Amino acid sequence: MIAGISIYEILTVTSILFFIGVYGFITRKNLISILMSVELILNASVINFVVINKYLYPDMLQGVFFSIFIIAVAAAETALAIAIIINLYRQIASVEVKDTEIMKY
Amino acid sequence: MDITYTILIPLIPLAVFLLLGIFNKSIKPAVSGYIGVAGLSTSAALSFYTAYQYFFVHGKVDGVYKAIVEKTVWMNFTETLHIDIGVLIDPISIMMLIVVSIVSLMVHIYSRGYMKGDEGYTRFFSYLSLFSFSMYGLVLATNLFQIYIFWELVGVSSFLLIGYYYTKPSAVSAAKKAFIVTRFADLGFLVGILIIGYYTGTFDFETLNNPEGSAILNWASTSFMGLSVITWALLLMFIGGAGKSAMFPLHIWLPDAMEGPTPVSALIHAATMVVAGVYLVARLFPMFYFVEDGFALEVVAYVGAFSSLFAAIIAITQTDIKRVLAFSTMSQIGYMMLALGVSKYEGHDGLGYMASMFHLFTHAMFKALLFLGAGSVIHAVHSNYLKDMGGLRKYMPITNITFLIAALAIAGFPLTSGFFSKDEILVAAFENNKLLYFSGVLVAGLTAFYMFRLYFGIFWGKDTQYKHAPHESPISMTFPLMVLALISLFGGFIPFSKYVSADRVGFDVHLNYPLAAVAVSVGLIGIALAWIFYKKENDLASRFANSLGVFYKWTYDKFYLDEIYIFVTKNIIFNRIAAPIAWFDKKVVDATMEGIGNQTAVVSEKIKGMQSGKVQDYAFSFVAGIVILAIVFIYLWTN
Numbered sequence: 001m002i003a004g005i006s007i008y009e010i011l012t013v014t015s016i017l018f019f020i021g022v023y024g025f026i027t028r029k030n031l032i033s034i035l036m037s038v039e040l041i042l043n044a045s046v047i048n049f050v051v052i053n054k055y056l057y058p059d060m061l062q063g064v065f066f067s068i069f070i071i072a073v074a075a076a077e078t079a080l081a082i083a084i085i086i087n088l089y090r091q092i093a094s095v096e097v098k099d100t101e102i103m104k105y
Numbered sequence: 106m107d108i109t110y111t112i113l114i115p116l117i118p119l120a121v122f123l124l125l126g127i128f129n130k131s132i133k134p135a136v137s138g139y140i141g142v143a144g145l146s147t148s149a150a151l152s153f154y155t156a157y158q159y160f161f162v163h164g165k166v167d168g169v170y171k172a173i174v175e176k177t178v179w180m181n182f183t184e185t186l187h188i189d190i191g192v193l194i195d196p197i198s199i200m201m202l203i204v205v206s207i208v209s210l211m212v213h214i215y216s217r218g219y220m221k222g223d224e225g226y227t228r229f230f231s232y233l234s235l236f237s238f239s240m241y242g243l244v245l246a247t248n249l250f251q252i253y254i255f256w257e258l259v260g261v262s263s264f265l266l267i268g269y270y271y272t273k274p275s276a277v278s279a280a281k282k283a284f285i286v287t288r289f290a291d292l293g294f295l296v297g298i299l300i301i302g303y304y305t306g307t308f309d310f311e312t313l314n315n316p317e318g319s320a321i322l323n324w325a326s327t328s329f330m331g332l333s334v335i336t337w338a339l340l341l342m343f344i345g346g347a348g349k350s351a352m353f354p355l356h357i358w359l360p361d362a363m364e365g366p367t368p369v370s371a372l373i374h375a376a377t378m379v380v381a382g383v384y385l386v387a388r389l390f391p392m393f394y395f396v397e398d399g400f401a402l403e404v405v406a407y408v409g410a411f412s413s414l415f416a417a418i419i420a421i422t423q424t425d426i427k428r429v430l431a432f433s434t435m436s437q438i439g440y441m442m443l444a445l446g447v448s449k450y451e452g453h454d455g456l457g458y459m460a461s462m463f464h465l466f467t468h469a470m471f472k473a474l475l476f477l478g479a480g481s482v483i484h485a486v487h488s489n490y491l492k493d494m495g496g497l498r499k500y501m502p503i504t505n506i507t508f509l510i511a512a513l514a515i516a517g518f519p520l521t522s523g524f525f526s527k528d529e530i531l532v533a534a535f536e537n538n539k540l541l542y543f544s545g546v547l548v549a550g551l552t553a554f555y556m557f558r559l560y561f562g563i564f565w566g567k568d569t570q571y572k573h574a575p576h577e578s579p580i581s582m583t584f585p586l587m588v589l590a591l592i593s594l595f596g597g598f599i600p601f602s603k604y605v606s607a608d609r610v611g612f613d614v615h616l617n618y619p620l621a622a623v624a625v626s627v628g629l630i631g632i633a634l635a636w637i638f639y640k641k642e643n644d645l646a647s648r649f650a651n652s653l654g655v656f657y658k659w660t661y662d663k664f665y666l667d668e669i670y671i672f673v674t675k676n677i678i679f680n681r682i683a684a685p686i687a688w689f690d691k692k693v694v695d696a697t698m699e700g701i702g703n704q705t706a707v708v709s710e711k712i713k714g715m716q717s718g719k720v721q722d723y724a725f726s727f728v729a730g731i732v733i734l735a736i737v738f739i740y741l742w743t744n
Contacts, residue, residue, distance in 0.1 A: 026725045027721070104717060
């Protein structure tokens with residue numbers, strides 16, 4: 001509980017963070033940037049978990065634990081994504097989104 | 106009496122069929138012939154043993170030859186209606202076992218000589234075994250459904266054997282014709298079985314045939330178009346029997362079936378399978394007799410009488426010796442149907458029934474003999490046509506003598522087997538229906554005439570000059586001829602009426618001398634006419650044929666029945682009924698479905714560009730969808 005700051009203000013911040021992530025995911029040209037946008041989305045949701053836990057159920061710890069799970073999963077997912085991107089780079093010498101559109105009809 | 110072992114009678118040929126069929130290529134022809142003969146000999150020995158046990162050891166119980174049934178439930182429908190499978194031993198099934206065993210064994214032995222050197226030798230024997238299995242199964246069936254199963258099986262083996270020379274187009278089309286015509290008739294049989302099952306609640310022969318049973322006593326309970334439904338069922342089943350037994354107008358497949366190898370014609374299309382229809386009527390005789398005061402039985406009698414006359418007339422003009430025999434078979438089966446049709450149930454009044462079974466037995470022997478003799482002749486001169494034959498008595502003495510015996514037997518010459526059975530049929534007809542009696546006597550005369558036309562044409566007549574001098578067939582072919590000739594000569598002395606009768610009690614039968622004299626003299630007139638026309642080469646016959654003119658032509662072309670069938674099926678059914686239905690199916694039903702499919706393909710071709718392959722486009726669509734949904738839900742909740 002932070003004095004002078006209500007839950008709404010923090011949720012506003014995380015919402016802004018979330019939509020920045022979504023915007024970045026849709027508009028970035030570079031695969032690494034897209035991955036970073038995904039991290040923003042995940043972080044927004046992690047903050048939400050922690051904040052809601054703290055403000056609504058201060059006696060419990062589920063939200064905190066869940067956020068640690070998400071961070072762990074996000075780390076694994078990032079490692080996997082980077083591995084895929086590196087392999088892609090070895091194949092086509094590029095990490096641009098426009099060069100990876102061969103999987104269509 | 107324990108009859109469990111009788112199950113082996115059909116199962117041994119089945120085992121032989123599987124053995125020869127599976128190891129078709131790896132068994133040497135000589136070995137496969139022996140396997141076939143050995144298997145059938147075992148079955149035949151068991152059949153004779155069963156006959157001995159049944160008639161002489163077990164004997165009569167309370168003065169009646171009781172049927173012995175051994176069965177197990179195979180398919181259960183309701184409490185009472187179930188399909189059983191098992192064996193039924195009673196006088197007529199024993200008699201059929203003996204007939205099938207003797208003829209099939211003789212044909213197996215004969216085929217070892219006749220088919221020698223043929224490419225499909227092993228295949229031929231495997232088919233023969235399949236047929237023997239099916240025929241034994243048909244004979245031993247305990248209920249309508251079991252008989253129907255084996256009925257179709259004999260149809261299949263007949264199809265396989267007619268089409269045995271499958272490289273010959275005529276054999277293939279004959280096989281198809283036989284199968285389609287009999288299959289068409291079997292539809293009637295199946296519908297009849299289902300009606301019986303629905304209205305009586307049982308398929309079992311013993312239950313159905315019990316004269317005091319509910320199936321017979323309650324025949325009047327439901328009627329349809331003026332007749333009892335049970336009568337309809339019996340008539341439908343008789344259609345099936347008429348198809349198998351080549352009764353008019355379903356006989357058209359039988360002459361064409363002669364495309365098969367001659368031993369097959371002897372076994373299937375003369376002695377065993379074609380009498381299945383007679384056997385079916387005999388099997389259900391109490392039903393035919395008691396239901397609706399024997400209306401269905403009367404139909405059987407008239408159909409049989411007409412078929413026998415019709416076929417006898419056609420047989421006179423045919424020049425292919427096997428076709429003459431085929432029409433003769435049809436004529437004689439018509440005789441058996443006639444005899445069944447005029448029969449009554451009890452004691453001596455059941456003479457027709459007994460005469461029919463007796464004629465079935467004797468006819469199987471002498472007709473198989475005629476076919477095997479014809480096969481021996483064809484083997485020697487390599488032709489089916491009378492014009493290529495003549496004077497063969499000098500070259501083939503055994504075939505000549507045995508053929509003569511068979512011809513005398515079928516013509517009803519005194520003391521041969523055919524004389525006794527034919528006489529009893531005529532007595533039964535005389536006692537019950539004079540019209541049918543006169544048609545029977547006429548047929549007897551015609552039979553004698555065309556048989557001796559055939560005999561003189563083959564063995565006497567003109568002295569044909571042969572390119573290769575014909576010679577007598579090997580012992581494997583003449584031995585069956587001699588055995589069958591002996592049975593044809595002396596088979597008439599078997600006291601048949603003591604063992605086989607409609608009520609299973611048995612009775613004594615005496616020759617009716619006046620009627621026998623009439624039949625014999627008519628037969629002798631026929632023989633004498635044939636003697637005048639065909640013994641020496643002369644042009645009497647052709648002059649006579651010319652004087653008959655158009656009638657001769659009609660008869661020669663079998664009264665254009667095949668052409669009528671072709672006209673009805675091709676012009677009326679195919680063009681008028683089937684073609685419009687096919688049009689509807691193609692242009693409406695199929696077109697609707699194809700249209701839906703084509704439109705889907707067109708639409709998807711147009712919209713496939715939406716799948717860009719860019720992951721961000723998909724993400725955008727996803728987010729946009731979520732946003733729209735969120736807006737919608739928020740709007741709904743706040744109102």
